[in-house]
Each structure stands twice: as structure tokens, then as C-alpha cells.
């Protein structure tokens with residue numbers, strides 16, 4: 200069977216790559232891909248929200264084009280941190296569940312790259328079991344008063360707003376007492392503290408809420424029905440091709456390391472076979488990602504298919520980085536001087552979090568087992 204993009208999709212890819220090459224991509228000084236000025240340039244050329252329907256400021260492109268877009272952004276190392284979450288998750292949720300007033304206010308701000316969103320889902324006692332979220336939002340007239348704590352909030356220190364999962368009815372069964380709020384991160388009562396990951400970088404945070412007042416019109420969807428919005432939200436997140444495409448860049452580094460091993464005459468047959476397997480795995484993973492986009496393009500909501508792509512891509516990346524570490528050796532991992540070995544060692548440590556972020560491998564496997572294979576819940 201041959202998989203191919205349509206001429207229109209190829210045309211879209213070449214238009215986008217032309218734009219990205221012509222833009223003189225900015226240096227990602229902080230390494231977080233967070234650059235509002237660049238997002239605004241993308242917006243001016245109609246790329247932010249391009250996959251949204253035209254009536255909401257998009258170009259009505261389909262899910263396959265959206266994946267091509269993500270793929271090229273990553274392959275070109277284009278900063279997308281500023282608009283990414285708002286474009287991929289917040290906007291589509293607003294389009295489906297927001298009021299007309301919310302759509303009028305927020306969608307243009309997202310498309311124009313005037314607002315960036317962090318995701319406030321996880322809490323110290325609610326990660327995989329998101330329905331256990333305890334951050335409380337109590338109604339007081341036309342405001343909510345929010346108290347509680349979120350954790351692992353990526354880019355929370357850089358974003359303007361946070362998509363916040365809160366408990367609005369503590370007495371209801373846990374899936375039925377949850378709501379989603381959009382909260383300005385500059386609101387009085389919010390404290391953001393940095394957390395450092397295994398690579399020593401600060402990209403995620405703890406966010407504390409103390410009597411934070413949020414207007415009721417910042418709630419998306421009905422009160423206490425937030426769980427259903429979230430379930431869709433997570434499907435948008437899991438189907439992202441970034442799981443695999445950025446691995447292509449890591450794979451290029453692995454091949455560069457293999458070149459060094461070969462130059463020393465040490466590229467054994469078993470190592471060659473491992474590299475060949477990794478390359479095959481990379482292509483399979485990419486197809487799994489495009490399969491989720493294909494399903495969306497024919498009107499289906501991928502869930503276990505997206506979980507398959509996520510487990511496969513993230514676990515494959517850990518295998519790949521383990522092979523790379525074998526090649527550079529443990530002493531290579533000690534380098535801190537901008538060498539290939541250092542970037543591989545950082546990639547190896549960074550790969551650990553991939554099977555956790557966006558839902559752990561165990562949770563994804565449960566989804567595949569229940570919804571894909573129809574097995575009973577344990």
C-alpha cells in the first residue's frame with residue numbers, strides 16, 4: 200500500500216516551508232520555543248489557528264494539514280510555545296463549548312497570538328486520576344473564588360492565562376463536580392514557583408491559588424460538566440505528531456554519533472541492525488500519528504488510536520536514546536560543552552518524561568485495552 204499526500208497538501212507544505220525558511224527563524228535563546236513576536240509573524244501570515252473553521256478566523260484546513268504544519272514547525276525548529284496550547288487545545292474547546300461572547304472575545308486573541316495558555320490540570324494528588332482534582336472554585340455572586348494548587352504547569356511562568364480544572368461541586372460524584380475556567384495568570388492571589396526537571400531546566404512550575412477571583416463568564420461549558428470537555432481536550436493533546444517528529448531530529452543526532460563510531464571502525468553489525476530497527480520504528484510511529492489525523496479528517500475522534508501513537512512514540516524515543524547513550528558511553532554523558540555527546544545525554548534524560556507527560560504509558564495502555572481491544576476494566 201502506498202501512502203501519499205494530495206497535491207494540495209504538498210502545496211501547503213511547500214508554502215509553509217517557504218515561509219519558515221524566508222522568516223530567518225529566531226534563535227531559541229531560552230530553549231523553550233516561547234517567542235510571541237514570532238507567533239505574531241506566523242499569525243500575520245494566517246498560520247495560527249489555520250486548521251480552525253474560517254468563521255472563527257482559521258483557514259479551514261483539515262487535520263492532515265494541521266499535522267503537516269506541526270511537522271514542519273518542529274523540523275524547522277520554529278518557536279511555537281507561545282501559541283501552541285491555545286491553538287491546539289483551548290481554541291478548539293472554545294469553538295465546541297464556548298458561549299458566543301467567549302468566542303468573540305478569545306478566539307481572535309488566540310489567532311492574533313495576543314494570549315498564551317498554560318494547562319492547569321495536574322495536582323499533587325491528581326495526575327493520572329485527573330477527576331480527583333481538588334482545587335476548589337466556590338461561587339460568590341458573579342465570580343468564583345479559587346483556592347488550591349496545580350503542579351507540573353509547563354511554561355506557567357511565561358504564559359498569560361491558564362486553562363484551569365477546578366472542583367465546583369465537592370459533594371457530587373468526582374467526574375460530575377468539575378468545571379473548566381480560563382484564568383489570567385496575573386490575577387491577585389496566584390503564586391508561581393519553578394520546578395527543575397532531570398535535565399536541570401526550568402520549564403514547569405507549581406502554581407498556587409489563594410482566594411483568586413475569577414469572573415463566572417470565564418467558565419467554559421456548563422458548571423460541573425467540565426470532565427466531558429477535558430476528555431476531548433486530552434484527545435487533542437494525545438494525537439499530536441510532535442511525539443514523533445521531534446524524534447526525527449534526535450535520530451539525526453544518533454546517526455551523527457553512529458558516524459563517529461564508524462569513523463573509529465567500531466560500528467558492529469548488531470549496532471547497525473539496532474539503528475536500522477530504530478529507523479523503521481520512526482517511520483511506523485510517524486504513520487501512527489498520521490493515522491490519528493486521518494481518522495479526524497473523516498470525522499472520527501481518535502482515542503485509543505491516539506494512545507497507541509503516544510505509547511509507541513514515547514517508548515521508542517527512550518529505546519533510541521538508550522542506543523545513543525551506548526554509543527557515546529557513560530563518560531560521554533559527562534560532557535557539558537555543547538558537543539553532540541552532551542545533546543545526546545540531555546536527550547536521554549529528557550526522554551524519561553515523555554512517557555509521563557500528557558498521560559503515562561500505563562494509562563494509555565489501559566485506554567487501548569478497554570476501548571481498543573474491548574477488554575473489561577480491572
Ligand SMILES: Cc1cc2nc3c(=O)[nH]c(=O)nc-3n(C[C@H](O)[C@H](O)[C@H](O)COP(=O)(O)OP(=O)(O)OC[C@H]3O[C@@H](n4cnc5c(N)ncnc54)[C@H](O)[C@@H]3O)c2cc1C
Pocket residue numbers: 317318319320321322323325326327328350351352353354403552553555556557558559560561562565
Ligand atoms: C514534561 C512534563 C510536562 C507536563 N506538563 C503539564 C502541564 O503543562 N499541565 C499539567 O496539568 N500537567 C503537566 N504534566 C503532568 C502530567 O500530566 C502528569 O505527570 C501525568 O498525568 C501523571 O500524573 P502524576 O505525575 O500525578 O503520576 P500518578 O498519576 O501519580 O502516577 C504514578 C504512577 O502510577 C501509574 N498509574 C496511575 N494510575 C494508574 C492506573 N489507573 N493504572 C495503571 N497505572 C497507573 C502511572 O502510570 C505512574 O507510573 C507534565 C508532566 C511532564 C512530565
